[in-house]
Amino acid sequence: MVTLEVERLKELSFEIGPIRPPSEGGSSSLLIRVTRNCPWSLCKFCYGTPYNREKFQPRDVEEVKRDIDVAKEISEHIMALAKRLGGMYWVSKIINPNFLYGKSLSELDVEELKNFECMVNVYNWLRAGAKTAFLQDADSLILPTSKLVEVISHLKQTFPSLERITCYARAKSLVRKSVEELKELREAGLSRLHVGLESGDDEVLKYVNKGVTSQELIAAGKKAKETGFELSLYWMPGLGGKSMSRQHALNTAKVLSKINPDFVRTRRFIPRKGTPLYEEWKSGNFQLLSPHEELREIGTMVEGLKITGRLCFDHFINPAYKTVVGIVWLFKQDYDGYKLPEEKARILEIINNGLKIDESLYVRAEELSELPGL
Numbered sequence: 001m002v003t004l005e006v007e008r009l010k011e012l013s014f015e016i017g018p019i020r021p022p023s024e025g026g027s028s029s030l031l032i033r034v035t036r037n038c039p040w041s042l043c044k045f046c047y048g049t050p051y052n053r054e055k056f057q058p059r060d061v062e063e064v065k066r067d068i069d070v071a072k073e074i075s076e077h078i079m080a081l082a083k084r085l086g087g088m089y090w091v092s093k094i095i096n097p098n099f100l101y102g103k104s105l106s107e108l109d110v111e112e113l114k115n116f117e118c119m120v121n122v123y124n125w126l127r128a129g130a131k132t133a134f135l136q137d138a139d140s141l142i143l144p145t146s147k148l149v150e151v152i153s154h155l156k157q158t159f160p161s162l163e164r165i166t167c168y169a170r171a172k173s174l175v176r177k178s179v180e181e182l183k184e185l186r187e188a189g190l191s192r193l194h195v196g197l198e199s200g201d202d203e204v205l206k207y208v209n210k211g212v213t214s215q216e217l218i219a220a221g222k223k224a225k226e227t228g229f230e231l232s233l234y235w236m237p238g239l240g241g242k243s244m245s246r247q248h249a250l251n252t253a254k255v256l257s258k259i260n261p262d263f264v265r266t267r268r269f270i271p272r273k274g275t276p277l278y279e280e281w282k283s284g285n286f287q288l289l290s291p292h293e294e295l296r297e298i299g300t301m302v303e304g305l306k307i308t309g310r311l312c313f314d315h316f317i318n319p320a321y322k323t324v325v326g327i328v329w330l331f332k333q334d335y336d337g338y339k340l341p342e343e344k345a346r347i348l349e350i351i352n353n354g355l356k357i358d359e360s361l362y363v364r365a366e367e368l369s370e371l372p373g374l
C-alpha cells in the first residue's frame with residue numbers, strides 16, 4: 001500500500017509561483033497560484049524581476065480549483081502514509097528526492113522538481129496545522145471579485161481547517177475595489193493583505209514609478225482596515241537614496257500613521273540586478289545610504305510613527321553587522337517584530353546602540369546586491 005500511495009503522489013502536481021512573503025513561509029502557508037507574475041512590473045527597484053519579467057496572466061478559475069483539488073489529494077495521501085507509518089516524521093523520510101526519484105535535488109528534471117515542491121509545500125503545511133494559505137502572485141486583487149470569491153470559497157470548502165487566507169495586493173487594485181466587494185472577499189475568507197507601500201513620499205513614489213500616490217496609499221490602506229482585513233504594509237529604507245532620505249522617512253511615517261496597519265514590515269533597499277534603479281546606481285545617478293545613514297533614516301521614520309500595530313524587520317537583508325562569531329542582526333527577525341507604541345523606545349535604543357558600532361562592520365547594501373537571486 002505504501003508503494004501505491006508513493007507512486008500516486010509522484011503523479012500529482014499543481015502550479016506554484018516563485019515567491020511569497022517570508023511570514024507566509026514562516027507559517028508554512030499552502031501556496032495557490034491565482035494569477036501569474038505582476039500586472040505592473042514597472043517599479044524601478046523591482047521591475048517584476050522576482051517573476052523573471054514574465055507577462056502577467058490571470059489564471060482560469062476552473063484550473064485553479066483543479067489545483068486545489070490536487071493539493072487535497074496530495075494531503076490525503078500524505079495523511080494516509082502518516083497513519084500507516086506511525087507519524088508525519090516517517091513521511092519526511094519518504095519525501096526525499098533520493099527515495100522518490102533515485103536522484104539528488106539538483107538532478108531532478110522540471111516535472112520532478114514541480115512534483116517534489118508540491119509534496120513539500122503540502123507536507124509542511126500539514127505539519128504546521130493546515131491553518132494558512134497564500135494566493136499567488138503579485139496582485140491577486142486585480143482579479144474580478146466574483147472569480148476571486150469563487151476560488152476562496154472552493155479553498156475554504158476543500159480545507160475547512162484554514163484560519164487565514166492572504167495575498168499580495170497592489171494599492172491601486174485595492175483602492176479600485178468597492179467597499180462592498182472588499183466585504184464580500186472578507187466574508188468569503190480572505191483575511192490578510194500584503195501591500196507594498198515602499199514610501200509615503202510622493203516624490204520618491206514618482207521617482208521609483210510605483211504607480212500610486214500617497215493619497216491613494218492612504219485610501220487603499222484605510223479601506224482595507226475598515227472592511228476588516230488584517231493589513232501588512234512594506235516600507236523600504238534607503239529607497240530615496242541620499243537626496244530624499246529625510247522626506248522619505250518623515251512622509252512614510254505620516255502615511256503609515258494615517259492608515260494604522262497591523263504590521264509594518266521593513267525591507268531595506270538593495271539594488272537588484274536587471275532593474276532600472278540598479279543601473280542608475282551603477283552609473284552614479286543614485287547614491288545608496290551608508291549603514292549609519294540607513295539607521296538614522298529608520299530612526300526618523302520610527303520617531304514619527306504613530307500606530308498601534310507592530311513594526312517588523314523579518315528579512316535577512318535588514319541591518320546586520322559582522323562579528324567573529326557570525327552575522328548579528330540589529331533588530332529581531334521574527335514575524336511579529338515590535339509592538340507600538342509600547343516598544344518604540346526600545347527600537348530607538350537599538351538604533352542608537354547600532355550607531356555606536358563602526359560602519360565598516362555592517363553588511364552593506366552593495367554586498368547584498370551581489371547575492372544571487374536578489
Ligand code: SF4
Nearest residue numbers: 038041042043046048
Ligand atoms: S508591483 Fe510589486 S511585484 Fe510589481 S513591479 Fe512593483 S514591487 Fe515588483
